[in-house]
Structures are given as C-alpha cells and as structure tokens.
Amino acid sequence: MLTNEPIKILVTNQKGGVGKSTISANLAAYLAIQDDLRVSLIDFDRQASSSRWTKKAPDIGIRVAQAEIDYQSAGLALLSARASLRKFSSGSQICICDLTWTPAMSEDFMMDFDMVLIPSSSAKFEMASTEIFILEYVQKKMARLAANKQNLIVIPSRVDPGYASHGTFTNLDFLANCFIAPPIYRIPDMDSYVYQDFFCVCSDKAIADNFSAFGKYISQKIVERKETLKTLSISGPSINREIAKKVSVLDDYRNRAKNLGFYGGAAMAELKQDSNADKTQDDLTAKSAQGQYIPGFLRKNQD
Numbered sequence: 001m002l003t004n005e006p007i008k009i010l011v012t013n014q015k016g017g018v019g020k021s022t023i024s025a026n027l028a029a030y031l032a033i034q035d036d037l038r039v040s041l042i043d044f045d046r047q048a049s050s051s052r053w054t055k056k057a058p059d060i061g062i063r064v065a066q067a068e069i070d071y072q073s074a075g076l077a078l079l080s081a082r083a084s085l086r087k088f089s090s091g092s093q094i095c096i097c098d099l100t101w102t103p104a105m106s107e108d109f110m111m112d113f114d115m116v117l118i119p120s121s122s123a124k125f126e127m128a129s130t131e132i133f134i135l136e137y138v139q140k141k142m143a144r145l146a147a148n149k150q151n152l153i154v155i156p157s158r159v160d161p162g163y164a165s166h167g168t169f170t171n172l173d174f175l176a177n178c179f180i181a182p183p184i185y186r187i188p189d190m191d192s193y194v195y196q197d198f199f200c201v202c203s204d205k206a207i208a209d210n211f212s213a214f215g216k217y218i219s220q221k222i223v224e225r226k227e228t229l230k231t232l233s234i235s236g237p238s239i240n241r242e243i244a245k246k247v248s249v250l251d252d253y254r255n256r257a258k259n260l261g262f263y264g265g266a267a268m269a270e271l272k273q274d275s276n277a278d279k280t281q282d283d284l285t286a287k288s289a290q291g292q293y294i295p296g297f298l299r300k301n302q303d
C-alpha cells in the first residue's frame with residue numbers, strides 16, 4: 001500500500017433512513033477529534049444530510065464535499081463515483097463516504113473501500129434485508145474479498161438501550177470478514193443534536209459514551225486494517241513485484257519453448273530476434289543434432 005493512501009470507509013445500505021448520514025458525520029467527527037486524524041467526508045446523497053451536519057456544526061477541520069453521481073449509465077455511475085472518491089479523499093488520512101446503495105452502482109465501487117459500514121435497525125424486516133444485501137455482495141465478489149480482506153461491519157442503529165448484539169444477524173456469522181459493531185442507541189431528542197453538535201463531545205454523557213464506544217471500535221479496525229494492508233500482495237508496489245516475477249518466469253518459459261520449436265504464441269516474433277541474448281555459453285553450445293537449442297532442464301535426460 002502506498003503510505004499516503006487514505007483509509008476509505010463507505011457507509012451504505014440500500015435501505016433509507018437507517019442512520020447512514022448520522023453515523024457518517026459523527027464518525028468523521030470522532031476520528032478527527034479523538035484520533036486527531038485528517039478526515040474527509042464525501043456525501044454522495046442528494047439530501048446532503050451528513051455534509052450539511054458537518055458544515056453547520058462547529059468547525060473541527062473535517063474536509064466536506066458534496067458529490068454527484070451520474071446515474072445515466074452503469075459505466076458513468078462507477079466512473080463519476082470513483083473520480084469523486086479520488087479527488088476528495090486525496091490528502092486525507094481517513095475518507096468517509098455516505099451513500100445510499102442502488103443496483104445502478106457497480107459492486108466494483110464497494111470494492112474500492114477498506115471497510116464498508118452497514119447501519120441497520122434491529123427490526124426483523126430490516127435485519128433480513130441487510131443480511132441479503134451483504135450476502136449478495138459477498139457472493140458476487142467472493143474471490144476479490146478473500147484477496148483484499150475488506151471488512152464488512154454491520155452497525156445496529158437506533159436500537160433501544162440494553163439491546164444485545166448477540167444472536168442477531170446470525171446469517172452472517174460464517175463470514176470471516178464480517179463484524180457487528182457496538183450498537184448506537186436511539187436518541188430521544190435527536191433533533192436537538194442534528195446540525196448542532198457531534199455526539200462524541202456532546203454534554204449528554206450517555207450519548208457521548210455510547211457513540212464513543214462505537215467510534216473506538218472503528219478506530220481499532222482502522223489500526224488493524226493498516227496492519228493487514230502491509231501483508232496484502234495485491235496492493236501497491238508489491239503487486240508490481242509479484243507480477244514482474246511471474247512475467248519474467250513466463251518469458252523464460254516462452255524462450256525455452258520457442259527454442260525447442262513448440263512455442264507458437266503471439267510473442268514468437270519478438271522472441272525470435274533476441275532469443276539467445278541471455279543464454280550462458282554452456283546453454284548456447286547445447287544444441288541437438290537438428291541444431292535446436294536444448295535447455296538445461298531437459299539436457300540431462302538427453303545425455
């Protein structure tokens with residue numbers, strides 16, 4: 001991973017009103033205040049709830065952007081979303097995106113994130129729809145998810161105090177990369193906070209403690225993600241090294257095959273010109289009776 005790449009967090013669900021914007025704005029604030037991180041917030045939703053909240057509340061240095069996605073076609077939607085993500089996340093350490101998921105968006109966009117947070121109430125219908133949303137995504141992207149170890153985190157949202165996560169979202173239990181975050185409780189006088197204040201620093205200790213427990217959990221997941229990224233072979237310069245290694249083995253194989261007279265691939269023409277360029281003298285003298293090159297690994301059997 002390139003060291004200046006931000007950790008990208010998508011807050012999404014195809015369900016409306018589950019708390020995506022509330023969580024996006026307040027998580028951005030938590031990470032900026034408590035963890036002293038440079039945070040950018042991209043609001044992909046027309047209502048602009050999370051960006052408005054972050055702009056109206058006291059300025060704590062969060063970079064806020066409202067971005068439009070062009071849904072004219074699937075290709076344009078992906079392209080415009082990716083362009084905004086690149087543009088507005090650059091220079092920050094954490095980028096949080098607030099987006100209502102629609103089938104018009106390619107799952108490839110979801111794959112661009114280090115973690116996907118999925119707020120959901122604990123009502124049975126909503127829990128089931130959240131489980132289906134996650135399972136469909138995992139089914140489509142299984143191979144790549146296994147490779148990039150993206151975290152999927154369900155957030156029980158607007159739940160009654162005393163709610164226990166245990167025994168909920170059980171259809172996701174088998175997914176190694178899927179977690180249930182500490183719940184965010186229903187706030188009775190919610191509208192006195194909207195646009196005014198951030199939960200983690202508000203004067204109501206119960207609300208501040210509840211949100212901070214969630215924030216701390218995500219903060220820990222960010223630390224773990226940074227560690228994981230160091231070991232992933234599919235990102236940054238390491239993938240280039242891996243590919244380079246494979247390509248050079250392939251070139252070597254093609255050279256040998258071509259010299260044995262059984263390689264007819266497209267690269268044949270270029271290989272013809274410099275096939276002997278990197279052979280040792282020993283290799284070059286090892287010709288068969290027909291004048292063909294016999295590579296070292298076959299020579300033993302021919303002697």
Ligand SMILES: Nc1ncnc2c1ncn2[C@@H]1O[C@H](COP(=O)(O)OP(=O)(O)OP(=O)(O)O)[C@@H](O)[C@H]1O
Nearest residue numbers: 015016017018019020021022049158185186187190
């Ligand atoms: N923890 C909470 N306690 C009480 N009310 C909440 C809580 N979280 C969100 N709300 C309220 O629920 C409504 C929906 O929340 P929010 O706008 O954050 O959800 P959303 O998923 O972004 O919705 P949309 O799909 O419309 O973008 C809002 O009126 C918000 O004030």
Ligand SMILES: [Mg+2]
Nearest residue numbers: 020021045049
């Ligand atoms: Mg919203």
